[in-house]
Amino acid sequence: MISEEIIQRIIDENDIVDVITESGVRLKRSGRNYFGLCPFHHENSPSFSVSPEKQIFKCFGCGEAGNVIGYVMKNKNMSYYDTLKYLAERVNIQVEENKAEIENKKRIQRFYDINVDAARYFFSNLMKNKEALSYFTGRGIELGTIKSFGLGYALDSWGELLKYLKSKKYTDKEILSLGLAIEGKNNRIYDRFRNRVIFPVFDYKGNVIGFGGRVLDDSKPKYLNSPESRIFEKRKNLYGLNFAIKKGLKDYVIIVEGYMDAISLHQFGVTNVVATLGTALTTEQAKLLKRYVNKVIIAYDADFAGQSATMRGLKILKEAGFLVYVLRIPEGKDPDEYIRNNGKLAFVKLVEAAESLTEYRISSLEGNFNIDKQEEKIAFINEAANVLKESDPIERDIYVKKLAEKTYISEQAIYDKIAEKGINANLEQQEYNFGDNGQNLYLEKGYIKAERALLKILLQKEEYTKFIVDNISVEEMILDSHKFLYNLILGCMDVSFEEKVKSVQLKCTDNDSFKELTHILLEEINYEEVEVEKLIEDYILSIKKNNLEIKKRELVKKIKQCEAAGDIQETIVYVKELEEIQRNLKSFTNA
Ligand SMILES: [Zn+2]
Incomplete structure (x- = not known):
């Protein structure tokens, strides 16, 4: 835990304009604010603005917003805690860690070290074993590529890796918890990977987090992977992303299925590639990718692409806001085979001809x-x-x-x-x-604006707190981040507006709350024109109405399902509920 006092110092001493400039965004001053190209969505004319006075940023193109912490979290894809430490270090603020945290960090670092040592060991085995080496060279993989991807070979032995790692003073327990060894009957411990070529798996920062091993012949299982561990979470990782980032991502990334596809494309100079390693895409992976690109091109082989799990993965990408394209590889080949037989240019042509998901x-x-x-x-x-x-x-x-x-x-x-x-x-x-200039402009939904305005009033005009609380509960707010902020604001009454904002800001730890808090601060309410109570009522009405619309949509769906299933009684119950909602909606409209 870092104290609120320290967090406040971190915010105060890290100037948002400096931090954003350092991250590679070129900002130009115009009036009171700075403008630049948004790092969070693709654009050609600047709609990303930074306010040095308010120490916040906001993009008019995609709606992203936040303070300096929110910016770094999103830009560097770091956790709240890591972001605080990064920003503290940047301005030389000492963040004292407690003992448990230090211990934990040491343990994790040792896990990475073990994997690096294992990878080096596998690599040196590969260099000494002709048969294993020919698995790669026979597939056109050059020595330089083998080195940069750290490819290796696990000996046909039950305990050589174990012996090696123990000579490096790692414990059985550590080696077991990374899944490099397995505990069998009679507590006998033996190597997991035997007689397999090895692909180290890196996270996006380049840490070795696990391994994949492939048999040299046709025996089963063809691929064997490290099990999930403290440092290896498959659903949060994409193979090759670290290499793609290092080479500089263009505006899109190509998603392939296997290790060899990714490695082969890299060798041919197509470097914006990641691999899902034969599993369907997860929302975590989509989020990770979204930090870097807005467009993805799927290059799976035909069998895999046709599966419903794959389709679900593609829907996840679409829902995450990506432009999704699908590349068809002729004759049912995989990308590795195709680029080896036809060369880079032919592959690039396929990329250009990729179809939209629909x-x-x-x-x-x-x-x-x-x-x-x-x-x-x-x-x-x-x-x-x-x-x-x-x-x-x-x-x-x-x-x-x-x-x-x-x-x-x-x-x-x-x-x-x-x-x-x-x-x-x-x-x-x-x-x-x-918009007029052909750029994407985002339009907020009415209820989101209403919720923001309501929270702004709560921050600015404490005297209306009771009126608001009496008329709308926390649960009725639609966005989760608004529920969270509503509670926070109610928790800090009797202080000035500035104090409230500070104290709420210090309790935000996720991107959505930073973003919404910023939008709320920027929300301008004209109190002069109307009665504040009337204003509040209108906002609440808009939120409640939307809640009913949501319920209505759910009911219509349920009714259809029941009808299809021939469940008449259930249908009647839902229809009655629907009628009730429609009456309510009508009364809102007439009010
Ligand atoms: Zn943007």
């Missing part, structure tokens, strides 16, 4: 149906409608036109089919719109 999903569907047959045509449109209900409206328009031309079914009928499926109205915080 396009890909629809054209994949098409292969399953013979649309010359009436029945199959209907089934195809039905499935395509499922895909299109999830796409954005502009994309939807384009594909409805295409489908209509292809199937001779009218556009209207296809739209009806999509509407029948229910267009996914997910709770996005913001909608994108094309």
Whole structure:
């Protein structure tokens, strides 16, 4: 734990303009603020602003906002605690760590050391073993690539690695907890990786966190990976990201399936590549990637791409706000094979021809149906409608036109089919719109503005606290970060506005709270024009109405499911609830 006093000093002494400039954003002064290209979304003209007075930043393009801590957390993808330590160090503030923290850090560092020693050992084995080395060289991997990826070989032995690591004074317990060795019957401990070529797995900072081992022949299992450990969490990591970052990421990253795909592409000079190692993408991985790029191109082999788990992974990427493209590799080859046979230029051509996710999903569907047959045509449109209900409206328009031309079914009928499926109205915080200069400008949803304004009033006009609390509870707030801030603000009454803001800021530890607090501070309320109570009522109404809309959407969905399942009684219950909500909504509108 770092005391609030120290946190305040860290905020005070790290000037946000300096910190942002150091991170590589070129800021230009214009009036009271600085402007530059946003590091969090792709843009060509500056909409990222920094206020030296308020010590906050805000992007008018993507809505990202925060103070200096929030900036570093997001920009460097660091935890709250690591960010505080980083900023403290930057201005020479001593952050005393307690004993447990120091011990923990030492333990983790030793884990990394063990893995580095193991990796070196595997590498030296590889250099001495012709058969293993030929696994790589036979696949066109050069010595320089082997070195930079730290590839290796685990001897065909039950205890050589163990012996080596113990000679380095590591304990059985440490080696076991990293999964480099396994404890068998009679407490016998033996090497996990035997007679396999080895791929060290790095985290995005370049620490060795685990290993993957592949057999040299066709025996099973083909791949064996380190188990999850204190330092190896598969769902939070992407293979090759450290190398991609080092080489400088362009505006997109290519996601491949396996170690060899990533390594091979690197060797051919396609370096913005990461591998998922044969598992479906997770939200944590999407978040990690989002720090660096806004566009991803999936280059899986056809079998893997077709799986529903893969599709789920792609949806996760889309929901995380990526532009998702899918690259088709001809003749069912994998990227490694393709680039070796056809060269870099041919691969780059494939990248350029990558299809959007919607396009890909629809054209994949098409292969399953013979649309010359009436029945199959209907089934195809039905499935395509499922895909299109999830796409954005502009994309939807384009594909409805295409489908209509292809199937001779009218556009209207296809739209009806999509509407029948229910267009996914997910709770996005913001909608994108094309502004006059062709740039994406984000529009806040009304209820988000209402919640921010309400919290601003709570900060500025303490005398209305009771009125607000009596009319809207914490649970009724829609954004989680607003619930959190609402509670915090209620916890610090009887002090000045500035004091309140400071004390709330010191208790924020995640990006969303920093972001929303900043938006709340920037929210301007004109108290002169209307009665404050009326203003508050309007905001609350807008929030409550939205809560009802959410409930309504959920109910409509449930009713459809029950109807489909033939569950009449349940349906009636839900319909009654729906009627009640609709009455409520109506009364709001009439009020
Ligand atoms: Zn931005």
